[in-house]
Amino acid sequence: MAIKITEECINCGACEPECPNTAIYEGGANWKFGDKTYGEADTSPDGNSGFFSNDFFYIVPDKCTECKGFHDEPQCAAVCPVDCCVPDTDRVEDEVTLLARKEKLDQIGR
Amino acid sequence: MEESKQFVKAVDQFNNRDFFSAHDSFEEIWIDCRTYEKEFLQGLVQLSVGMFHLISGNFKGSASQLRKSVEKLEKFHREFAKIDVFYVVSKAKTLIFEREDFQKTDKIKSLQKLTTHFIFSIKYQKENHYGDKDN
Numbered sequence: 001m002a003i004k005i006t007e008e009c010i011n012c013g014a015c016e017p018e019c020p021n022t023a024i025y026e027g028g029a030n031w032k033f034g035d036k037t038y039g040e041a042d043t044s045p046d047g048n049s050g051f052f053s054n055d056f057f058y059i060v061p062d063k064c065t066e067c068k069g070f071h072d073e074p075q076c077a078a079v080c081p082v083d084c085c086v087p088d089t090d091r092v093e094d095e096v097t098l099l100a101r102k103e104k105l106d107q108i109g110r
Numbered sequence: 111m112e113e114s115k116q117f118v119k120a121v122d123q124f125n126n127r128d129f130f131s132a133h134d135s136f137e138e139i140w141i142d143c144r145t146y147e148k149e150f151l152q153g154l155v156q157l158s159v160g161m162f163h164l165i166s167g168n169f170k171g172s173a174s175q176l177r178k179s180v181e182k183l184e185k186f187h188r189e190f191a192k193i194d195v196f197y198v199v200s201k202a203k204t205l206i207f208e209r210e211d212f213q214k215t216d217k218i219k220s221l222q223k224l225t226t227h228f229i230f231s232i233k234y235q236k237e238n239h240y241g242d243k244d245n
Binding site: 006007008009010012081082083084 | 133140141170171178
């Protein structure tokens with residue numbers, strides 16, 4: 001499953017540079033996927049919505065692979081001082097799916 | 111750890127209700143810590159963040175952080191790193207449970223009343239190795 005950032009976030013920004021997929025964005029900032037830019041009102045190419053936040057850092061599900069293919073554990077969760085990067089139970093995915101996403105991101109860019 | 115200037119600074123920031131700065135200061139020590147004290151420091155980071163969320167009106171985030179803080183701090187002695195851990199944990203628990211109760215019964219309607227009622231300090235013993243009080 002993808003990782004999400006809860007309302008416990010203190011906006012320290014520790015997670016953002018650790019993400020190998022550049023899936024983490026500051027609250028209110030537009031996000032990129034391939035060569036396109038998306039905003040708050042946009043549904044993602046994979047049909048995800050509701051993940052955008054104006055208040056806290058947020059993770060784009062289409063770009064999160066839980067660090068599969070890069071690290072043994074999600075790096076955002078590993079560095080978060082307040083433990084607010086947690087599995088998103090609404091977006092459960094298996095390892096095959098996550099690795100396929102990594103392959104896709106490798107091809108189209110992050 | 112407890113005698114480092116950074117640690118004392120963090121405690122002072124917390125007690126001056128500058129919870130965001132306190133979280134930052136505790137976090138700086140936490141990042142570099144490689145001993146069993148790391149979990150204690152994270153507990154203090156989360157305590158500070160819990161209080162910051164509380165005074166910011168983010169009650170859900172506050173409660174989650176305070177619970178995580180209590181889980182970590184409770185693993186340590188009643189007094190650890192010159193801090194009265196028992197007192198801190200007791201106050202945090204009171205805050206978690208009473209706040210929920212107050213919100214349910216709507217006894218406290220304003221954020222100001224809520225924070226005034228629940229703000230507490232970290233009791234820190236400013237003594238050196240010889241038992242003398244520091245200035």
